[in-house]
Amino acid sequence: xxxxxxxxxxxxxxxxxxxxxxxxxxxxxxxxxxxxxxxxxxxxxxxxxxxxxxxxxxxxxxxxxxxxxxxxxxxxxxxxxxxxxxxxxxxxxxxxxxxxxxxxxxxxxxxxxxxxxxxxxxxxxxxxxxxxxxxxxxxxxxxxxxxxxxxxxxxxxxxxxxxxxxxxxxxxxxxxxxxxxxxxxxxxxxxxxxxxxxxxxxxxxxxxxxxxxxxxxxxxxxxxxxxxxxxxxxxxxxxxxxxxxxxxxxxxxxxxxxxxxxxxxxxxxxxxxxxxxxxxxxxxxxxxxxxxxxxxxxxxxxxxxxxxxxxxxxxxxxxxxxxxxxxxxxxxxxxxxxxxxxxxxxxxxxxxxxxxxxxxxxxxxxxxxxxxxxxxxxxxxxxxxxxxxxxxxxxxxxxxxxxxxxxxxxxxxxxxxxxxxxxxxxxxxxxxxxxxxxxxxxxxxxx
Numbered sequence: 001x002x003x004x005x006x007x008x009x010x011x012x013x014x015x016x017x018x019x020x021x022x023x024x025x026x027x028x029x030x031x032x033x034x035x036x037x038x039x040x041x042x043x044x045x046x047x048x049x050x051x052x053x054x055x056x057x058x059x060x061x062x063x064x065x066x067x068x069x070x071x072x073x074x075x076x077x078x079x080x081x082x083x084x085x086x087x088x089x090x091x092x093x094x095x096x097x098x099x100x101x102x103x104x105x106x107x108x109x110x111x112x113x114x115x116x117x118x119x120x121x122x123x124x125x126x127x128x129x130x131x132x133x134x135x136x137x138x139x140x141x142x143x144x145x146x147x148x149x150x151x152x153x154x155x156x157x158x159x160x161x162x163x164x165x166x167x168x169x170x171x172x173x174x175x176x177x178x179x180x181x182x183x184x185x186x187x188x189x190x191x192x193x194x195x196x197x198x199x200x201x202x203x204x205x206x207x208x209x210x211x212x213x214x215x216x217x218x219x220x221x222x223x224x225x226x227x228x229x230x231x232x233x234x235x236x237x238x239x240x241x242x243x244x245x246x247x248x249x250x251x252x253x254x255x256x257x258x259x260x261x262x263x264x265x266x267x268x269x270x271x272x273x274x275x276x277x278x279x280x281x282x283x284x285x286x287x288x289x290x291x292x293x294x295x296x297x298x299x300x301x302x303x304x305x306x307x308x309x310x311x312x313x314x315x316x317x318x319x320x321x322x323x324x325x326x327x328x329x330x331x332x333x334x335x336x337x338x339x340x341x342x343x344x345x346x347x348x349x350x351x352x353x354x355x356x357x358x359x360x361x362x363x364x365x366x367x368x369x370x371x372x373x374x375x376x377x378x379x380x381x382x383x384x385x386x387x388x389x390x391x392x393x394x395x396x397x398x399x400x401x402x403x404x405x406x407x408x409x410x411x412x413x414x415x416x417x418x419x420x421x422x423x424x425x426x427x428x429x430x431x432x433x434x435x436x437x438x439x440x441x442x443x444x445x446x447x
Contacts (some may be wrong), residue, residue, distance in 0.1 A: 011177045015047045015165050024163040025128065028056045031163075032126040034117065035061040035084070035091070037076040037186040040132035042083065043174045044166055046183065048130060049087060060090040062124060064117050066098040068109070069190065076186045094120045106313040107285050110196060115282070118162075126161075133164045136171045139221040140201050147197075149289040153232060154225030170218065239271040247276060253408055254280045254325040258299035258318060269296050273323070277314060280325035285312020299323050305409075320406040331413025335379035338418075340440075345447070346378055349414045351428065353378045354443040363445045366426045367438030368418065377419045381412065387424050390434045398424060405430055418442050 019025050031048060035041045048059060063080040065073045077093060084091040094116070102112035121129045138154035146152045157167045166174065178185060194200050210217040246260035254276040261269045273295050277287045287310055295316050298306050307317035313328040334348040338355040345352050355376055359365055370376055385398040402412050407430070418426035425433040426442050 011169065011173055012047060012050055014168050014173075016051065018157065018168040019051075019163075019165050022157045022163075024158055024165060025051075025055050025057070028058070029127040030058040030060070031128045031130050032121055032124050033059065033061045033089075034121060034129065034131045035063050035080050036132075036188070037063070037079045037083070038132075038188055038191075039174050039178055039185045040134060040166060040171070042183060042185040043177055044130060044132040045083070045087075045089070046178075046181065047165065049089075058126075060092070060124070060126065062121055063091060063093045064113075064120055065093065065095040066113050066116070067096060068098060068113075069188070072189060076188070079186050092120075092124060096120075105285075107311065110198070111285065111312075121162075129162045131162060131164055132166050134166050134169055134171055134174065135218055135222045136202070136206075138167065138225050139206060139218040140198055142221050142225050143201050143205060144197060147201075148286070150286065151228075151232075151289075152225075153228050154222070156229055235267060235271055239268055239275060242268055242272055243275065247272070249279065252280075252327055253410065255322045255408070257321055258302075258323045259321055261296060261299040261323060266296075269299075276323075276325050277310065277316070280327060281310075281312040281314050285310065285314060287311060291316075295323060315410060317409065319408050322406070322408070324408045324410070326408060326410035328410075331380060333380060333382075335377050338376040338378055338442075344378060346416055349380065349416045350447050351378075351416050352445045352447055353416060353418075356441050356443050357439075359441050360443055362443040364428055364443070366418070366432040366442040366444075368420070368425055368433065368440050368442050369438050370420055370440050374420050375422075378416050379419060380415060381417060381424075385417075385424050387427070387431055388433065398427070401427075401431065416444065 025031070033041065033045050033048060035045060045059075045061065048057060051057065052059060061080065061084050063077055065077055067073070069076075081091060081093075083089075096116045098109055098113045098116055101116055102109045105112060105115070107115075118129075121131075133155045142152050142154045155164060155167065157164050190196070191199060192203070194203065206217065214220055242260070242264065243256065247254065247256040249255070256272060256276050261272060264272065270292050273292050274287060277292075281287075291308065291310055294308055298308065298316070298318050302318045304318055304320055307315055309328070310316050310325075315324075315326050315328045317324050317326070332348055334346060336344050336346060336353075338344060338353060340355050340357060343352050343354045354362075355368075355370070359367075381398050381402075386395045387398055387401060388395050398417075399412075402415075407415070415430075416428045417424050424431075428444055
């Protein structure tokens with residue numbers, strides 16, 4: 001065995017040990033490789049190709065052009081196409097305007113790019129998604145989290161179906177591996193731009209700490225991150241049980257009992273708040289230590305209606321006994337006429353609605369009394385809307401009724417309501433008119 005082959009063997013053995021330790025792969029898995037064309041992702045593809053027969057892997061690749069680097073991005077895409085053709089690996093490509101995505105989601109370009117990539121990767125419906133994070137990435141992430149006031153955790157070796165087989169190797173080992181194989185790769189020139197925080201950490205902060213404080217800085221940080229990863233896994237199990245008992249997910253919002261948050265151990269309450277936030281934000285923003293503590297303080301002391309604006313256009317709000325996380329969006333007034341036996345798609349609220357002479361299987365079915373001359377609309381609430389309770393012979397404002405039902409304010413403008421000649425007869429999921437002989441039905445399906 002030549003020295004070069006020995007190096008390759010050591011590199012692949014490290015990758016294989018990582019895969020085995022975290023049980024990243026099962027025999028016969030379909031694996032999508034996130035392929036940028038850079039050294040890390042190319043080494044990841046080649047390593048998995050070396051293990052393909054042993055694990056019976058079905059490999060494919062995905063490449064994303066973020067619309068940030070003009071012709072150089074085209075060069076990278078062409079390189080990936082050529083590499084996949086060489087190894088007869090299927091490749092899917094996405095071209096996306098990440099700057100526009102960042103503006104739309106109220107986050108930075110780096111976060112938007114990550115969101116676009118992982119959404120595209122998941123759309124491919126493979127068993128596993130392999131991405132090329134390394135020991136160096138872990139050290140950078142730990143340092144950045146400390147600076148931002150977040151938990152000092154690194155890049156997890158795996159999460160759900162996302163695996164990181166290179167997490168146990170250094171960047172220098174990757175470069176050596178590719179050199180031994182005489183395998184070219186592309187270099188993203190933005191990696192050297194100090195406009196981005198991660199680049200400043202990689203190019204300035206970590207080299208300074210390595211030279212002046214600990215020659216083994218990256219490995220030490222990686223080992224610490226590994227300890228924290230295992231401890232966080234244990235805490236995750238505790239918090240998962242807590243959230244099963246005290247939280248609810250519904251209609252793009254996350255709700256957790258403020259009483260339970262206030263009473264829980266601080267480690268559990270912080271983790272629970274963080275998990276609820278990320279479940280709502282879909283990783284479009286990052287919540288800080290201070291923001292988590294403010295939300296916990298609201299649970300202990302805040303009155304209903306108190307709210308905090310969070311990254312990623314998320315709103316954290318106290319409503320009754322709930323701390324509610326919702327995507328911040330403005331309700332747009334909508335109003336659609338209903339005619340018999342014709343389904344109407346109400347995009348603003350995510351329902352299809354039909355006025356029918358017959359009761360039919362659907363998510364919601366409400367009996368209603370209408371005549372041919374009546375104007376029947378599906379719409380959202382308006383100022384002054386009231387509903388009538390025949391058994392009590394009283395009218396009540398819709399706004400007061402929704403408050404009593406503890407409907408989160410963020411959802412109230414999106415609830416579909418049925419009005420007949422201007423009077424509210426139905427509120428989807430919460431109210432239907434009583435005391436009338438029905439001759440028709442309102443049918444509703446969630447889309």
